[in-house]
Amino acid sequence: MQASTYCLETTGLTHRYGNTEQTLENINLQVETGSIYGFLGPNGAGKTTTLRLVLGLLTLQQGSVSIFGMDLWRHRIDILRQVGALIENPSLYGHLTAHENLEILRVLYRCPSSRIHEVLDLVGLAGTGRKYVSQFSLGMKQRLGIAAALLHSPSLLILDEPTNGLDPNGIIEMRALLRRLNEEHGITIVISSHLLAEIEKLVSHVGVIHRGTLRFQGTLPALNRLADLDGTVTFEVDDMPNAARSFQELGVTSLQAGEKLTVGGLMRQDIPSMAAHLVNQGVGIYSITTHKRDLETLFMDLISD
Amino acid sequence: MRLTFIDSYKSEWIKRRRSLASWLVVIGAFFTPAVVVVARPAHAPGLRKVYTSEGFWMNHWSTSWESMAVFLLPMGVMLSVSLITQLEYKNNTWKQVHTTPLRYTTIYFSKLAVILTLVVAFFVLFNVGMVIAALVPPLVLGHVPFPGSPDVLFFLKENAYYFLDCLPMVALQYLISLNYRNFLVPVGAGFLLWVASIGVLRWKYSYIMPYSYTIFNFLGASERGKAIVPAVNFHLLAVGYFVAFTVVGYILYVNKKVKG
Incomplete structure (x- = not known):
């Protein structure tokens, strides 16, 4: 297998919902290993559709997705073992506690039990005890969603608008957490947002999508040069x-x-x-x-x- | 693969904790025995005769299964299967399930296995409830003697038949629930099929209705009911339907274009 410099790469990704106009057109994402890639675009630009295609939640119509140098459809299981994801609203069972929600995933990923406490601690939810997730605030759910994505220590983290519902302090804390994960653990992070200001201080690379087409892709300094x-x-x-x-x-x-x-x-x-x-x-x-x-x-x- | 299936089953099993489906299994299983317990003291003077009769356990069995086979079991299956599957839609968790490193086959069959386990749990609890209901009057009312030993083998065999007979309902409800976000669709479809099954009960081809087999099994135990039961092996038909619905459900599930 030929080693790829890109942790995540899409080639000619094109997608259409039903008979509607094209949702995505020829998206060629290139996410370098070890980078924090900000995937920017206004609401409805095609960010979530792209990320759902990247995770195999939508069937590919045209183009290909390669993660860790492996084709997604041929090596879906091997790839997903190393990927943590949070797509749109967090996927959590409201009738269970935070611990039980993570236990569902821990069993699948075969992580040690201690890992649940580690990630809950990491996102500041260690003290939620027997409180059901349905009683959590949106911010707490968002943080638990991130804990779930981090549970199995993934090499690639895909976060779709993870700051939704977080207060300004929560946003700053999340930014610090993601930076730490990237710097200390070498996790490649793809983070989508519709606000440049929100992720400008965090990302090393940027992709700008609008109306289903990629308008810019490169490093943050390259974007700065374009601004200059x-x-x-x-x-x-x-x-x-x-x-x-x-x-x-x-x-x-x-x-x-x-x-x-x-x-x-x-x-x-x-x-x-x-x-x-x-x-x-x-x-x-x-x-x-x-x-x-x-x-x-x-x-x-x-x-x- | 086998280990992954067990992990997936364990994971699915955690999800049903405190869920409405789990409560439904417990409440549904003890409902009829509870009614029997409450009703028996009202007939206290005649209970001694009932408990000393040779056919006590068979009568008790028949009384307990009457409402269960015709109404409660089909309704319980419809609701609990739909509720278990709807957990993912309600909590918006399909996308998480489908981004775990599991084959779609594993996900589909481990969910089905949890549902079948709940059905088995329902049968076990119902039988326990039935025995308790039989023993309460002798324990509470001094003049009622304890009944003789039940025919355990007969009960086990009948339980097995009822289990087989409800499998088509399980598989079809599972198939529909997996494909519709709206909870009312599987429940409504199940209810209509159940009503249709009752409506055509005296029709000579009534055995083609997959929701009628538990009723046939109950009717087959009495002389009057036997006349209605078609002369086919409906237990085998039930298994056939179950396999067919499971396979169709699997194909539809695996080929879903949007998985969360």
């Missing part, structure tokens, strides 16, 4: 004509407004050399201001039609 690109930089200088001439020599178009020159299409890393060039030309610089698109704006641009 087409951003503008304003130089406040003491010698406007000289500065404008200097930019012209470099082939950069500038726009004059009062004592300021605004330059477009610069990358963040171009700013120091540009400033040095101006200084070498005898131009004094009072201030440099960047006006890059923030990630949120870029995200909105990516998901606009």
